[in-house]
Amino acid sequence: MKIELITIGDEILLGHTLDTNSNWIASRLSECGFHLRWISVVADNVSDMRHQLRRAWNRADVVLVTGGLGPTHDDITRPVIADFFKDELIARADLAEWIHDRFAQRGLKPPPGYELMSEFPSRAVPILNEHGCAPGIHYSLDDRELIAMPGVPTEMHGMLIETVLPLLESRREGHYRFTVLKTAGAGESFLSEKIGDPNALEPVHLAYLPSIDHGVTVRLSLSGSDLQEVDNTLKKAEESIRDRIGEFIYATGSTILEEVILNLLVEKKMRLALAESCTGGLVTSRIVSVPGSSEALERAFVTYSNKSKIEVLGIDEEILIDNGAVSSETAVAMAEGARQRADVDIAVSVTGIAGPTGGTDEKPVGLVYIAIADKRGTSVNRFRFGGGRDANRRRAAHTALVMLWQRLKDD
Amino acid sequence: MKIELITIGDEILLGHTLDTNSNWIASRLSECGFHLRWISVVADNVSDMRHQLRRAWNRADVVLVTGGLGPTHDDITRPVIADFFKDELIARADLAEWIHDRFAQRGLKPPPGYELMSEFPSRAVPILNEHGCAPGIHYSLDDRELIAMPGVPTEMHGMLIETVLPLLESRREGHYRFTVLKTAGAGESFLSEKIGDPNALEPVHLAYLPSIDHGVTVRLSLSGSDLQEVDNTLKKAEESIRDRIGEFIYATGSTILEEVILNLLVEKKMRLALAESCTGGLVTSRIVSVPGSSEALERAFVTYSNKSKIEVLGIDEEILIDNGAVSSETAVAMAEGARQRADVDIAVSVTGIAGPTGGTDEKPVGLVYIAIADKRGTSVNRFRFGGGRDANRRRAAHTALVMLWQRLKDD
Structure with a gap:
């Protein structure tokens, strides 16, 4: 047609x-x-x-x-x-x-x-x-x-x-069905390696739709004359995909990662706080975009200056002097400080160099540390994003949400 | 062509x-x-x-x-x-x-x-x-x-x-020139009333380009065979427009409001803090989108819960009980609290009901209070936006920037 x-x-x-x-x-x-x-x-x-x-x-x-x-x-x-x-x-x-x-x-x-x-x-x-x-x-x-x-x-x-x-x-002659699997925490090439040859799924059609803000969406679709058969074949293909990349799938359909995170927080009766530096409120803004976010989000701090990191989050000045504001030590201290000061169950921190200026050989533009603190302790990851200021901030915000989701679902 | x-x-x-x-x-x-x-x-x-x-x-x-x-x-x-x-x-x-x-x-x-x-x-x-x-x-x-x-x-x-x-x-046969005047704080109909009949500007062509995030852009353009004459005629039209709506013009060309605000802050050696509730980091994120924002932005608080408004901003609990979190009194206390706690020269606060739920007859969805505190005192404005959650948050964020700009330029 x-x-x-x-x-x-x-x-x-x-x-x-x-x-x-x-x-x-x-x-x-x-x-x-x-x-x-x-x-x-x-x-x-x-x-x-x-x-x-x-x-x-x-x-x-x-x-x-x-x-x-x-x-x-x-x-x-x-x-x-x-x-x-x-x-x-x-x-x-x-x-x-x-x-x-x-x-x-x-x-x-x-x-x-x-x-x-x-x-x-x-x-x-x-x-x-x-x-x-x-x-x-x-x-x-x-x-x-x-x-x-x-x-x-x-x-x-x-x-x-x-x-x-x-x-x-x-x-239309015949029937058409599709399934949308939304993933986070894995790139398109990694997923496609895990899934293997898309022809093995024939007659089901497989497509990867990557997005800087929402991860990679995997889409399965199929046309056929027998609706029951179409549904069954699609179901089987979905199961086979889930076997291979299930751990990265956060939702089906139009649900966004922020909603999944908020549902997990509400379900676990956990309150959230955020401490953002280079992302400057972007992570918080994404969470607040979901109606009802006040049920889980307690507060957020955009601690842009060193002074604010010390005063608002209670970070030891020594940590900043010894390691700099963009460091795993500072990210950890930010998350722990946010958790303690806000008196919440879980806190996420982001600190990095968004660019275009401020980078050095040792700490280049795009370097970002993200930490999560909860009752089990604090974990921190280091990332090196390669885009401009806007892309680096968006990637950092998305990655912070991914880490938070992974922590919550594994809890 | x-x-x-x-x-x-x-x-x-x-x-x-x-x-x-x-x-x-x-x-x-x-x-x-x-x-x-x-x-x-x-x-x-x-x-x-x-x-x-x-x-x-x-x-x-x-x-x-x-x-x-x-x-x-x-x-x-x-x-x-x-x-x-x-x-x-x-x-x-x-x-x-x-x-x-x-x-x-x-x-x-x-x-x-x-x-x-x-x-x-x-x-x-x-x-x-x-x-x-x-x-x-x-x-x-x-x-x-x-x-x-x-x-x-x-x-x-x-x-x-x-x-x-x-x-x-x-x-091209002949010459073409244009001027872009970016305004904030006035709607298209208000500006067009102030400017009057666009035909009076002939042969200069006038266009209004409204944007939810950036205010109304007024565009003047002219073609002609004599470049000197085109430039002069356009210059005169711009002067006539500036006579009528000059107070609303924040920039020409591609400069954005965030840049104008940051330049004013740096020029005046003023440090900024923000306290956001319903906008949830959107105002901060817009300011941080400008490279070099750390020169003026000290910190920001997303005080989503009442508890965080009391603890982080030091708001008197009585104010929240008597007036509610969405009130001019709370907005004022948020701005003053942010200014004091961050020890900065100027602070902006936003509190409101973004929707889709949470509204009442008395305090409907779209109701937003924005306050600004500096050494001259604190001012607060009440707004009633009529969109969905996303539009209400974006309008509130833009309006907060407009108020901040107005305060800084009149200083």
């Missing part, structure tokens, strides 16, 4: 807006075993839109369009598509009422322009969405489909999931 | 990679007064690439291509482009030597595959780049240009700036 995505919007061509919609759509489709064959971005002008629609309609089985369905004068997707199909816009009382109701729920009247959206192509089916009031447009003609969605992400998301994916599914 | 960008890469169509290159190119071009007319993403296959090249070459004056220039078997941009122009690849000793030198500098030999990159289209000009070893390709034919660049961002960035922009400039 050939699928084309047309994104309409001057703001993307001008670079004012990063086109995250295309990536989101590509990812959702890909997860379900569908693949975008083409993505095209065209301007808000009739001629460019018509040309791209013609091209897409000629080469694709399914054409997805985003953008230009709103109420302002540069939203011309509705009339251009109708015109392309030699269709006409007709006033639809049901859509007018629906749009009216959407505003009435908030005690408002539709502003001028909004009512125009109830003028709809006569041969298309409207797609309604609770997240907005611009109806999507669905043409089904000559065994091909065109679906136009608003460019506002929340409105588009609902339509893609509720309408586009089921439509694609209905056109 | 019609410019088309073709991005080559399965990883974008599969949703594995967010296409930030297109946005980066669109932004740089746009800043210089050039506009992308089309963006197309095609797969790493000969037929799709040929089709898109033909289409682009027929409709555009300048065709930019990214991706597929590397040394692996799926990097087929070089032979496909040569074939498209009915050209042939020839072995170029100079390129082989250049590639060899690139590796020799690091004491390495080029791995297999890399030497193949010295086979280059006979009628094209190579574009060399110090950030990588894949030569870019430049065809100039029939008053049209095609430039193919690697997909690796750092390699592409250099080629765009050093080769593509000057080439576009050489094709």
Whole structure:
């Protein structure tokens, strides 16, 4: 099945807006075993839109369009598509009422322009969405489909999931299933060595998706005519993968490492404290991004200066003088100090040289020490990251979370 | 001048990679007064690439291509482009030597595959780049240009700036100049009311670019045949804008608010401490993202629990009991406590309800208090943000930086 995505919007061509919609759509489709064959971005002008629609309609089985369905004068997707199909816009009382109701729920009247959206192509089916009031447009003609969605992400998301994916599914011959295994603490090459020849998993398809912030995701997928068989084969492949790299898998699906860590802390009734230096609040910020993080996170210290390390964490000045702020001794003292001062069960510390300056031959940019202190004692690891300031800080933050997760699960 | 960008890469169509290159190119071009007319993403296959090249070459004056220039078997941009122009690849000793030198500098030999990159289209000009070893390709034919660049961002960035922009400039009739004024502390509608009718600035073009993390950027641009006149007219327009909204402008060009704040702190020899609750390290992390932040940032506290607010910041328990953790009284006590405990000149505190849970009728999700304490006393502001957890935290962090900047510049 050939699928084309047309994104309409001057703001993307001008670079004012990063086109995250295309990536989101590509990812959702890909997860379900569908693949975008083409993505095209065209301007808000009739001629460019018509040309791209013609091209897409000629080469694709399914054409997805985003953008230009709103109420302002540069939203011309509705009339251009109708015109392309030699269709006409007709006033639809049901859509007018629906749009009216959407505003009435908030005690408002539709502003001028909004009512125009109830003028709809006569041969298309409207797609309604609770997240907005611009109806999507669905043409089904000559065994091909065109679906136009608003460019506002929340409105588009609902339509893609509720309408586009089921439509694609209905056109699929056979069944498709996938499993996502999220790993931390091992690189892509290490995992691929452990897993071995991916062809041995045939007919299951294996993919590695590495991310600087979230570790390597291992994705297994399979298509087939017999759903039961597809499920069983996939299950077996998953088991075989788990046998080989199970210790690195922290979640399946969309769960993130921060959630796993918070669940473990809550489950074990453990309170957490953090002492960050070079990461400067990044580890804490990632944990706080999860709703309910206050159940486990007691406090965090960003002890950037030596003075703060001494005063806030109670580190012996001798340790800093003898070993420097970036050292295993300081990392250990930071974690232990944080644990003691915050009176918590477990504490994590990070100290390092993020760069671009501050490195020496002995202690180069990218050198990071991470320590964890709990009732069993304190462990510390040394890392040498090789990126710029931003990458070094992100890698250090991710690694601190990985170490914390490993400590908690092995507890 | 019609410019088309073709991005080559399965990883974008599969949703594995967010296409930030297109946005980066669109932004740089746009800043210089050039506009992308089309963006197309095609797969790493000969037929799709040929089709898109033909289409682009027929409709555009300048065709930019990214991706597929590397040394692996799926990097087929070089032979496909040569074939498209009915050209042939020839072995170029100079390129082989250049590639060899690139590796020799690091004491390495080029791995297999890399030497193949010295086979280059006979009628094209190579574009060399110090950030990588894949030569870019430049065809100039029939008053049209095609430039193919690697997909690796750092390699592409250099080629765009050093080769593509000057080439576009050489094709431009007349001159183009722009000025970027970065504002904080005022919304787009407020600024546009202050500035008034944009037509009054004609022929200068005015645009507002709002960002949740960086405030509203006001952009002035102008084209013309006489460079002196363009510069003068733009200068006058900038002065007129500064007369109206000068107090909100924190920088011109690419400088970020964090840098402005750090420069002010260093200039005034002031040390900074932070006490964050709902933002959970986000303000600190933004400040630490600037190299050299240790010159002014003394330390930060993420005092998530009430206990930590009392112990770490020395807040009177009565204040928390009487007013709650999210209150102007607590924000003030946090800022004053941070300033005193860290023994610094100025301290900023943030406390609020990021959501999605934890809100009440009296204290709804999105309620945030931000306080600043310095030698002149303590000020506190109340905000009501209306987004999700992530947006609320980002808005609160940005607003804290805005308040800090305002306090420092008025000092």
